[in-house]
Amino acid sequence: MSWLERFTRPKVRKIFRKPDIPEDLWEKCPKCGQMIFHRDLASNMKVCTQCGFHMQISPKRRFESLFDDSIYELLDLPKGVNDPLRFRDRKRYSERLREARNPDRSAVDALEVAHGKMGDRETVIAAFDFSFLGGSMGVSVGNGFLSATKLAISKRAPLIVIPSSGGARMQEGALSLMQMARTTIAVDELKAADLPYIVVFTNPTTGGVTASFSMLGDIAIAEPGALIGFAGQRVIEETIRQKLPDDFQKSEYLLDHGMVDMVIPRKQLREELIKIISILTDHGDLRNINESQTNSAGII
Numbered sequence: 452m453s454w455l456e457r458f459t460r461p462k463v464r465k466i467f468r469k470p471d472i473p474e475d476l477w478e479k480c481p482k483c484g485q486m487i488f489h490r491d492l493a494s495n496m497k498v499c500t501q502c503g504f505h506m507q508i509s510p511k512r513r514f515e516s517l518f519d520d521s522i523y524e525l526l527d528l529p530k531g532v533n534d535p536l537r538f539r540d541r542k543r544y545s546e547r548l549r550e551a552r553n554p555d556r557s558a559v560d561a562l563e564v565a566h567g568k569m570g571d572r573e574t575v576i577a578a579f580d581f582s583f584l585g586g587s588m589g590v591s592v593g594n595g596f597l598s599a600t601k602l603a604i605s606k607r608a609p610l611i612v613i614p615s616s617g618g619a620r621m622q623e624g625a626l627s628l629m630q631m632a633r634t635t636i637a638v639d640e641l642k643a644a645d646l647p648y649i650v651v652f653t654n655p656t657t658g659g660v661t662a663s664f665s666m667l668g669d670i671a672i673a674e675p676g677a678l679i680g681f682a683g684q685r686v687i688e689e690t691i692r693q694k695l696p697d698d699f700q701k702s703e704y705l706l707d708h709g710m711v712d713m714v715i716p717r718k719q720l721r722e723e724l725i726k727i728i729s730i731l732t733d734h735g736d737l738r739n740i741n742e743s744q745t746n747s748a749g750i751i
């Protein structure tokens with residue numbers, strides 16, 4: 452670089468430099484490409500103001516939007532598991548974990564659990580955080596899920612699970628696949644205790660997370676337009692050698708084909724969940740009353 456360039460370049464750069472605007476003030480809708488101001492997006496619960504696309508939201512925002520008066524208590528989850536297989540791809544898994552567990556984040560992994568009141572009834576919610584390694588399920592997430600079911604059983608409360616996940620965590624190999632069995636058994640324990648178990652599918656719910664606890668809800672709810680499936684569309688098409696409809700793994704298609712019970716927009720979710728919990732819980736109360744009446748009548 453000559454003395455002339457050294458002298459003139461910085462000055463020219465200074466003139467043409469764009470003003471410092473933080474990039475995260477605007478967010479681009481992944482579906483329609485609309486740029487949305489961050490405050491508008493937050494007040495619309497991260498639903499695109501243009502096309503209604505439901506973007507991923509953090510467990511914190513979920514809990515705030517679902518619990519009465521946004522009041523809830525976070526459950527302390529077991530300490531996160533560190534790289535049990537010493538796995539390395541382009542980066543060490545331990546390094547990926549360290550980056551994901553940044554100091555701003557209270558969570559040890561991709562699942563957070565909270566309890567509080569919904570419609571004045573004690574409820575436990577377990578919500579996935581997609582921004583933590585794609586919401587993937589490893590041993591820590593499995594541990595968190597078990598803690599959530601134990602808490603629900605001890606409080607005699609319904610459990611709502613909100614997955615948002617790319618599936619099992621490949622860096623934990625077979626250990627991550629084992630979480631499919633562990634979480635399934637945990638759901639069984641919840642059902643044996645006669646407690647409602649509700650799943651709210653969000654975009655995306657795929658792989659081992661779909662193929663285990665997510666598909667076992669007493670009521671399966673989905674947010675509009677969510678991608679829900681096990682394998683990707685292209686993989687299935689190549690396997691069965693048939694073209695599939697473009698929307699065949701979307702909430703609305705699954706609703707039409709009986710895999711999902713309801714599709715509920717995010718803004719109505721709290722209200723509808725309260726209604727469902729009330730129906731399921733009251734039904735339980737009624738059944739207990741009927742059983743005791745039947746027994747006292749000496750029919751059984």
Ligand SMILES: [Zn+2]
Nearest residue numbers: 480483499502
């Ligand atoms: Zn949009």
